[in-house]
Amino acid sequence: MKKFLFLLLLTVAFFSRGQCAFAQIFNDVQDHWAKGYIGQLSDAKVISGYPDGAFRPEDNITRAEFIKALVISRSFPLRPAANPTFTDVNAYHWHYPYIETAVAAGVIIPSDYVQSAFNPDGPITRVDAAMFLSRSLGLEEESTYTGFDDGYQIPGELRGYIRAAKERGLIAGYPDGTFRPWNPITRSEASAILVRYIYEQGKGKGLVTICYDHQLSSVYNNAFSVHKAYGYPGVNYVCTSSVGSEGTMTVKQLKEMEGAGWETASHSANHLHFKDLEEKDIRDQLARSKLWLQQQGLTGENFAYPFRFSTAPNRLVQEYYNSGATSYDKEINVRPFNPYKLCRYYLQNPSAEEIKNVLEKTVADGGWVIFYTHSVYEGGQTPDSKSINQDTLKLLFDEVAERNIQVVTVKQGLQLMAGR
Incomplete structure (x- = not known):
């Protein structure tokens, strides 16, 4: 059966390409086919493992666990009802706010359930997973044909959901052409499905952030005016001990x-x-930079690791900041991602073709490209290896505007991409 599961998604590599490596992995998935999916969801805090460090990938995922992961993946704000909708969903249980939120969002329709029982601890079936996924995205095909040889086993009112989920690649069938609607879904299968689901939400959109490291004066002198002309914000990652020193910006x-x-x-x-x-x-x-930013009345909510930090995110950063940006060369963020290992795309006097290509990929993947550089030279002057010039910045902004891509700060990007 394991080899059939790959048909749920075409390839793991597709989702790993252009993303930063994952920080956490469990002790029982090192050689598992779903390791990449599990790592992505774990890093994004969509799913978790067990106290013994295991993930138990072949255990069935329960209906409550799946709904919780879906609600988090969709970034639905929690809306627990004053009174329980279902007789078997206790208001004091961990899954209560997630199930009630799914009810409020129209993902779960109470009238579908006999005697108002949701069966939260029972395994979720493939047909129910497809239905919940489709409803959460507002998808339903007006069709009685599911596209599967065993579609006749699926109640007519559910077939449109199955077809919608299939056509968008959220969940697929087996090599023999069947869907097997009543089969339970394992935790590894659910991980693969949810990564595809998260990716589907963002396709055709994209975000751009432009940031500058080391608070160099040329950013104020040469970049700020260009940003204002286009109406685009930027981000200054500052080394707090040197703000106001020679060649740098002032508070x-x-x-x-x-x-x-x-x-x-x-x-x-x-x-x-x-x-x-x-x-x-x-x-x-971390503490000194945080305190200084607060004392100056500056934003100070996010962080960029010094130098080309490319190992696991430092756990201490989470105590002080909402994110940690790395210094990778040419990468973008595609959901789900770890906010403490945000990929950045190094702008090193890029060509027009390079700019167009990365923006096209950002839109196609629904990704978030965080451009960064250090200084900005005036006009068309030839910059050094850590800089760009005004002409290149204008070219970048023209291409962004042509594609109608939203330009955001890191704080805004985290809110839009990760619900933070």
């Missing part, structure tokens, strides 16, 4: 930019490489 300038919609974020206090520091020193870098 007054940073505040002026925030007044125009920009965000100020931390790039640590002294820009030291975390891999060379002890825990107490990392904490010092």
Whole structure:
């Protein structure tokens, strides 16, 4: 059966391409076919494992567990009802707010259930999973044909949901042409389905963020005016101990930019490489930069690791900031992603073709590309390897505007992409 599960999605590599590596994996999925999917959902806090470090990929997922994961994946705000909708869903149980939220969103329709019993701890079937997925996206085909050889086994009122889920690649059948509607779904199968579901939500959209590291004066002098002309915000990742030093922006300038919609974020206090520091020193870098930003009245909610940080996210960052941006070369974020390992795309005097290609991919995948550079040269001057010039920035913004892509700060991007 395991080899059949790959038909749920065409390829794991499709979803791993262009994304940062995953931080957490469980002790029983190292060689499992769904390892990539499980890692993505775990990093995005959609699913979790067990206290012993296991995920138990071949256990069936319950109806309550699936609904919780779907609600989180869809970023539905929790809306627990004052009184339980179902007789077997206790208001004090962990799954209560998720099930009630799904009811409020029209994913679960109470009249479908005999004697008002939802059976939250029972295994979810393939037909119910497809129905919930389709309803949550507002999908239902006006069709009695499911596209599967055993479609006659599916009640007529559910066939449109099955067809809609199939046509969008959310859930597929088996090599013999059957759907097997009443089969339970395992935790690994659910992981694969939910990654596809999250990806489906974002297709045809996209977000762009432009950020600058080290608060260099050229950003204020040469980039700020270009941003204002296009109405696009930016993000300054600042090393707090050197703000206002020679060649850098002042607090007054940073505040002026925030007044125009920009965000100020931390790039640590002294820009030291975390891999060379002890825990107490990392904490010092995080705490001092956070405190300084607060004292200056600057945003200070997000963080970028110093240097080309490419290992597992540092757990201490989560105590101080809402995200941690890495310094990868040329990558974008595609949901689900780990907010403490945000990929960034290094702008190094890119060609027009490179800019067009990454924006096209961002839109096609419903991704979030976080461009970053250091300084901005005037006009068409030839920049160094860590910089761009004004002409390139204008070209980038023209291509963004042509595709009608939303430009956001990191704070806004997290809200839109991860519900944070």
